[in-house]
Amino acid sequence: MSHQFTLGLIQMRCEAEPRANLDKAVARIEQAAKGGADVICLPELFRSHYFCQRTDPALFDLAEEIPGPTTQRLGPLAKALGKVIVASVFERRSSGIYHNTAAVFDADGALLGLYRKMHIPDDPLYYEKYYFTPGDLGFKTFATRYGKIGVLVCWDQWFPEAARLTALQGAQVLVYPTAIGWHPREKAEFGTAQHQAWETSQRAHAIANGVYVAAVNRVGHEGPKDGGLEFWGASFVSDPFGAVLKRGSHDQEELILQACDPGRIEETRRNWPFLRDRRVDAYGEMTKRWSV
Secondary structure, eight states: OOOEEEEEEOOOOOOOOHHHHHHHHHHHHHHHHHHHHEEEEEEEETTTOGGGGGGOOGGGGGGGSSSSHHHHHHHHHHHHHEEEEEEEEEEEEETTEEEEEEEEEESSSEEEEEOOOOOOETTTTTTGGOOEEEEEEEEEEOOOOOOOEEOOGGGGGGGGGHHHHHHHHOSSSEEEEEOOOHHHHHHHHHHHHHHHHHHHHHHHHHHHHHHHEEEEEEEESSTTTTEEEEEOOOOOEEEETTEEEEEEOSOEEEEEEEEEHHHHHHHHHHHHTTTTTOOGGGOOGSSSSOOO
């Protein structure tokens, strides 16, 4: 087992200007490092407003190649600080092929690899299927200096299959860069239930797999004043039995710091051996869309 490590989740408000967001992210990463964070994670698509609220071919101009401006700045920063950085990038892979991608830098600045978002939503104000090709790298766990980090992205957080397959690669923590919020007109009626479902689903992944789970979200209202999205923040870290160890507010920029002890994973799995009792011989139907 690796030693204890500290997560740093950067809950931030995103502006329209990519350079301003990247500058802010760098400052927050430096703050997190000074605060003792070993593994530092940014929200989903942090370099811009959440552009998927509408379909506009001009918005593909926000995408960048890897390596590109974001990765070329964050890699040297990871090395200078000696910290692991998880950064969400709107990746231009080729003409007509774009991905919602998380880049993972080890503490020596090396790009350990990419995770391309596998589950792509298509809902009112979340028109991601217009922009993103589904991921083709599979589910990924990265062996960093401080621990084994499984990375998934936003909509992935609702799918137990994604959490399971990532945990089975030895992940000690599942990290979810996120951009999720309320439709303001629905908030009064459905807001509390929507947020609780989001958090509960991820805490369930922690319990079922005996791993830490961390979700890092943005805050602030983006879009038209009479509509748009109100991002609900509430970034949090759950322990391997689903207890929330730390949670951010719904509306403030914050740095969430939380120590993670791999020994807690060992203890939890000894007492709740869900992985031991899996019937891997009986799950063939899971690969079908529907079994009736």
